[in-house]
Amino acid sequence: MNSTRTIRAISYVTILLPAVLISIFPLIVMISTSFKTSQEVYIPPPTFLPRQPTIQNYFDIWTVVPLGTYFRNSLVIGLGSALIALVMAVPAAYALARFRFQGKRIYMLFLLAIQMFPPIVIVLGLFRLVAALNLVDSLLTLILLNAVFSLSFMIWLLMGYFGTIPPEIEEAAMMDGNSRLGAMLRMTLPLSLPGLVAVTIFGFMNGWNEFLFALTFIRTQENLPLTIGLFKFVTRFQVHWHQLMAASLLTTVVVVILFMLIQNQLTRGMIATGEK
Amino acid sequence: MANVICRQLTKLYGDTLAVKAIDLEVFEGEFLVIVGPSGCGKTTTLRMIAGLESISDGEILIDGKVVNKVEPRHRDIAMVFQNYALYPHKKVYDNIAYPLQLRRVPKDEIRSRVVETSRLLGIEPLLERRIRQLSGGERQRVALGRAIIRQPRLFLMDEPLSNLDAQLRIQMRREIIRLQRQLGITTVYVTHDQVEAMTMGDRIVVMRGGLVQQIGEPMTIYNHPANRFVARFIGSPPMNLFDGVLENRNDRLVLCTGFAEYALPAQVQARLPSTHLAGGAAPVVCGMRAEDMTVDLADDESDNHALGVVDLVEPLGSDVFVSVKFGEEMLLARTAPDLPLRETQKVCLKLNLAKMHFFDPKTEQNLLR
Incomplete structure (x- = not known):
């Protein structure tokens, strides 16, 4: 018994360890570079660990480029799109989880199909639409677009979550004196709080990480989000690797922390959806 | 207390008739048991009385008033569900108090009524517990408490004992009978268990395939089954x-x-x-x-x-x-x-x-x- 368990553990480690190393290697380089001086970055041979570690980069990045503005813009886009998508996803997911109606299957397939569109395919059409609406170079554009692109996945996930809450609890609440809406707001929503938090964070990360739409629709410096703003460390004559990596690390840390918070909820929600 | 009359009550799911034009009267203060095999339409009938299921045809009258379009919350009915449907994010106290809280009853009065109700059911020591800390029987009592606290004019119970083990089921069966006699509230009780039907009901309605087979007092049905199905279904061992x-x-x-x-x-x-x-x-x-x-x-x-x-x-x-x-x-x-x-x-x-x-x-x- 014990020996088979040991063998299994060893084989897991031998298979997984290289995979883990390969996938975190860029992250390690990023962390290491962010603590190097600008000279060290360019001196051959490249060093793996900084010879003279410094945290100076983490101070400089805020003045070299308007990183604070980028952070604020990314926050606005992330939060705005997440909340708008949440407000739309909750009723849609609730209806899909609780009611039988004509065209439900087609609607669900339609949601999945939207999810499969690569944004690049429609970005040209979107640009004409956004231009016609006079919304080029506006954060609102990114908020709305990101909300739309997070929506279908959020609906699927929430639908699975609502499905795990027994409808009898709502029915009991209705017998006890609630309207249907009241029962949903007072019972189903509080009980799905973990799911609601998970999809909101998912929507936030979507907005935070988005690159293509930001590149296409934003023109001015003060409206740039982080994903595009990071490019400001790449100048015509030089790439400021040490600063770029410091700024990238700060950008990534937000997402990594959020993802760690919700990964359990995400898998649970997806399993629940699959069970239906 | 209330009386309920179902006239030509019908439920259609798509093309399937779940309940086929049944006529039924529940007398004031009576304990009526609807019994039948699964899929006979008994739960659907109960849910139509509750207002949780729309009525395809016919009408339901409570105290002489047609309630077809009345929302569940305005029917003044309490219901006990098969899986208890307690509110898992609330404490036992708040579960029982909830119907009164929704009606904005003063806090002092809520407290005294919750204590009184929990005493009646023997769950006073559990009031501060969370639902998931309770056993099946305790949950059942909390569900009953939530139903009786506001003294509704009608009780509906949908197989409330089917999730309990055999011993506890017999005990709770007696407690429900005792409680109903004590409170005198008109009760409609749905079960697939003919023993429950025989022992609990003032009258029994036997259903099958969406139709009422026979309505009568337990011993009348036992001694004079209307048809072959009732003869086999009521009584253990079957006739x-x-x-x-x-x-x-x-x-x-x-x-x-x-x-x-x-x-x-x-x-x-x-x-x-x-x-x-x-x-x-x-x-x-x-x-x-x-x-x-x-x-x-x-x-x-x-x-x-x-x-x-x-x-x-x-x-x-x-x-x-x-x-x-x-x-x-x-x-x-x-x-x-x-x-x-x-x-x-x-x-x-x-x-x-x-x-x-x-x-x-x-x-x-x-x-x-």
């Missing part, structure tokens, strides 16, 4: 059924079965429709309860006696179920525990003909008047 032919021999009906011939007593003959006297021979389905037959060790094959072979002996302690085989037919009899019976033993089975039921083989209706 023995076997084929027979009624022959008219000089104006005396004789029942010929696969194993014996019986001259019917005059009082039984009088209760059979006269059409059966007119014809020469009429096929019938005979029904006999296990307790209406006696097993005799003596093997004298006289009138009302049939010789058979013991197939199986099932002692229950208080009495013994004996399966006796007559060629093709197998009859189950209930006997005293002191009878020395062995399997494969030859025995004599005495039928109490006065207690025999006759069903029409085609319509399956009870032929006795």
Whole structure:
């Protein structure tokens, strides 16, 4: 018994360890570079660990480029799109989880199909639409677009979550004196709080990480989000690797922390959806 | 307290008729049990009374008022669900208090009523607990508490005992009966368990395939089942059924079965429709309860006696179920525990003909008047 368990553990480690190393290697380089001086970055041979570690980069990045503005813009886009998508996803997911109606299957397939569109395919059409609406170079554009692109996945996930809450609890609440809406707001929503938090964070990360739409629709410096703003460390004559990596690390840390918070909820929600 | 009347109540799911134009009246203060196999429409009927299911046709009247379009919360009905449907994010106290909190009853009054209700149900020490810390029986009591605290005019219970183990089920059954007698609130109770139906109901409604088969007091249904289905469904063990032919021999009906011939007593003959006297021979389905037959060790094959072979002996302690085989037919009899019976033993089975039921083989209706 014990020996088979040991063998299994060893084989897991031998298979997984290289995979883990390969996938975190860029992250390690990023962390290491962010603590190097600008000279060290360019001196051959490249060093793996900084010879003279410094945290100076983490101070400089805020003045070299308007990183604070980028952070604020990314926050606005992330939060705005997440909340708008949440407000739309909750009723849609609730209806899909609780009611039988004509065209439900087609609607669900339609949601999945939207999810499969690569944004690049429609970005040209979107640009004409956004231009016609006079919304080029506006954060609102990114908020709305990101909300739309997070929506279908959020609906699927929430639908699975609502499905795990027994409808009898709502029915009991209705017998006890609630309207249907009241029962949903007072019972189903509080009980799905973990799911609601998970999809909101998912929507936030979507907005935070988005690159293509930001590149296409934003023109001015003060409206740039982080994903595009990071490019400001790449100048015509030089790439400021040490600063770029410091700024990238700060950008990534937000997402990594959020993802760690919700990964359990995400898998649970997806399993629940699959069970239906 | 309220009375409920269902008129031609119908429920359609797509093309499927779940409830087919049933007529039903629940009297004020009564404990009415709706019983039937799964899929018979009993829960759908209950949910239509609750307002959780829309009504396809017909109407429901509570205290003389049509409530078809009235929302559940305005019907003043409390319901206990099969899975209890307690609010997992609230404490026991708040679960019970919830209906009153929604009605903005003053806090002091809520507190005293919750305490009073929980005392009645023996769950006062649990009030500060979380729902997931409770056992099945405790959850059941909390669900009952939430239902009775606002003294509704009508109680609906949807198989509330089916998730409990056998011992607890019997105990809770008694408590629900006691509670209902004490509070006197009109109650509609749905179950698939005929024992619950027999023991709890003032009256029983037997349903099958969306139709009401029979409505009546438990013993009336037991002693005079309206048809073959009710005869088999109500009573444990189910009534023995076997084929027979009624022959008219000089104006005396004789029942010929696969194993014996019986001259019917005059009082039984009088209760059979006269059409059966007119014809020469009429096929019938005979029904006999296990307790209406006696097993005799003596093997004298006289009138009302049939010789058979013991197939199986099932002692229950208080009495013994004996399966006796007559060629093709197998009859189950209930006997005293002191009878020395062995399997494969030859025995004599005495039928109490006065207690025999006759069903029409085609319509399956009870032929006795």
